Amino acid sequence: MTKIRLYEKPSLKKLTEIFFRIGNTTFGGGYVTIGMLGRELVDTRHWISSEKFDLAFALARVTPGTNIIAFCAAVGALIFGLAGAVAAVVALTAPSAVLAVLIVRGFESWQGNRIAMAAIAGTVAAVAGMMWSTIWTILRPHVGGLTRNLQVVLIAGGGFLASWKFHVTPLPIIAVGTLIGFLWKDEGRP
Amino acid sequence: MNLLLLYLLLLKASVTSFSGLGSLPMVRNDFVVERRVLTDHQLNMAVVAGRTGPGPNGLYLVCVAYAAGGFPGAVMGFLALITPAFLVIPLMRWLGKRADIPRVRSAIRGLLLASAGLLLSSSVPLTLDAFTGVFSAVLMTASFAVLTFTRIDSAWLMLGAAATGLATLMFH
Numbered sequence: 001m002t003k004i005r006l007y008e009k010p011s012l013k014k015l016t017e018i019f020f021r022i023g024n025t026t027f028g029g030g031y032v033t034i035g036m037l038g039r040e041l042v043d044t045r046h047w048i049s050s051e052k053f054d055l056a057f058a059l060a061r062v063t064p065g066t067n068i069i070a071f072c073a074a075v076g077a078l079i080f081g082l083a084g085a086v087a088a089v090v091a092l093t094a095p096s097a098v099l100a101v102l103i104v105r106g107f108e109s110w111q112g113n114r115i116a117m118a119a120i121a122g123t124v125a126a127v128a129g130m131m132w133s134t135i136w137t138i139l140r141p142h143v144g145g146l147t148r149n150l151q152v153v154l155i156a157g158g159g160f161l162a163s164w165k166f167h168v169t170p171l172p173i174i175a176v177g178t179l180i181g182f183l184w185k186d187e188g189r190p
Numbered sequence: 191m192n193l194l195l196l197y198l199l200l201l202k203a204s205v206t207s208f209s210g211l212g213s214l215p216m217v218r219n220d221f222v223v224e225r226r227v228l229t230d231h232q233l234n235m236a237v238v239a240g241r242t243g244p245g246p247n248g249l250y251l252v253c254v255a256y257a258a259g260g261f262p263g264a265v266m267g268f269l270a271l272i273t274p275a276f277l278v279i280p281l282m283r284w285l286g287k288r289a290d291i292p293r294v295r296s297a298i299r300g301l302l303l304a305s306a307g308l309l310l311s312s313s314v315p316l317t318l319d320a321f322t323g324v325f326s327a328v329l330m331t332a333s334f335a336v337l338t339f340t341r342i343d344s345a346w347l348m349l350g351a352a353a354t355g356l357a358t359l360m361f362h
Contacts, residue, residue: 023244023245024244024245033246055282056278056282059278059281059282060278061208062208062281062298063208063274063275063277063278063281064204064205064206064207064208064274064277065204065205065207065208065213065248065271065272065273065274065275065277066204066209066210066246066247066248066271066275067208067209067210068210068246069246069248069271069272069274069275070274070275070277070278071278072275073275073276073278073279074278074279074282077278077279077282078282082279085275085276085279089272089275089276090272092245092246093245093246093249093268093271093272094268095245096243096244096245096246096249097245097249097252097264097267097268097271099243099244099245100239100240100242100243100245100249100250100252100253101239101252101253101256101261101264103239103242103243103253104235104236104239104253104256104257105256107235107238107239114359115356115359118355118356118358118359119352119353119355119356120235120238120352120355121322121326121355122329122351122352122353122354122355122356122358123238123242123348123351123352123355124234124235124238124319124320124326125320125321125322125325125326125327125329125330125333125351125355126329126330126332126333126347126348126350126351127234127237127238127241127320127333128234128313128316128317128320128321128326128330128333129329129330129331129332129333129334129335129336129337130211130241130333130334130337130347131211131214131237131309131312131313131316131317132313132317132330132334133333133334133337133338134209134211134212134309135306135309135310135313136334136338137338138209138212138302138303138305138306138309139303139306142299142302142303151299151300151303152303155300155303155304155307156303156304156306156307156310157307158307159303159304159305159306159307159308159310159311160307160308160310160311161307162307163215163307163308163311163312164310164311164314167223169219170206170215170216170219170308171202171206171216173304173307173308174206174301174304174305174308176304177300177301177303177304177305177307178297178298178300178301178304179297179300180300181296181297181298181299181300181301181303182293182296182297182300184296184300185292185293185296
């Protein structure tokens with residue numbers, strides 16, 4: 001006899017609850033959150049197919065802003081339309097945003113405390129290293145092969161010089177980088 | 191600071207970036223260099239606060255907005271952070287069919303590389319602000335290595351860095 005498993009139907013309340021729970025208890029950045037959401041929404045509840053989940057992931061990467069928030073908007077919209085997108089985004093970000101503001105307030109009131117400032121100095125140094133890691137993470141997939149390396153040097157290096165040395169504002173640098181990319185088609189790896 | 195202006199400045203930074211910290215160059219340019227609403231140190235603090243708790247990396251925008259405009263500012267920062275995410279809905283209809291076109295891919299690549307160059311230019315002054323001696327240099331290098339070459343959660347890294355900061359205080 002074939003065993004039929006019944007899955008819970010999606011509801012806006014449940015969707016909000018899932019994004020709230022996973023988004024605000026998962027440390028380690030967007031990819032960890034996406035993994036947890038995939039386990040819950042695709043594997044456990046079957047509310048969305050893995051193909052649609054992957055499409056949401058790919059398009060979130062080319063959506064302006066923070067990728068994980070766009071990803072939640074896409075998945076929420078695929079499951080429950082615009083209301084699902086709004087619920088997913090707000091449930092994922094609002095509580096963490098409140099917490100972040102409370103942390104900033106804490107920093108302000110700890111300014112005169114030597115112990116707190118020593119701990120904060122440690123984290124500030126760690127964040128500086130984090131920024132360099134982010135730069136490397138962005139550049140790494142685009143390195144390899146003469147043409148690709150040349151593009152990295154020209155666009156990323158040129159962007160750096162234009163901003164650092166000539167104080168060009170970010171918008172024109174981004175526009176020129178996009179235009180160079182559009183005109184200088186990458187024939188290499190995907 | 192005018193709340194609408196604050197929202198629009200942060201929205202501009204958010205819309206022209208493609209990762210959590212990708213908006214940092216634009217934020218620094220508008221808030222530290224052009225308008226002098228924040229110092230590099232305050233910006234560093236906002237990034238730290240955004241990364242200390244759970245949630246997306248881009249949360250530092252809310253902290254920047256709070257530093258510039260108090261609680262109402264933080265609300266504007268939150269709205270600026272989430273607004274671009276909804277672009278994914280029309281994008282799913284439009285770009286879903288065109289994402290594999292090589293020229294579209296190359297344009298996106300050009301955009302990402304330009305963003306990396308800008309991030310590099312913003313990271314230099316923020317790194318100089320965070321540099322206080324050998325201890326901070328070691329922490330920066332260790333943080334870079336841990337995040338780049340291991341899968342250790344960044345929350346543990348922040349905790350470890352704070353503990354190291356406390357330990358050095360005890361030795362001085």
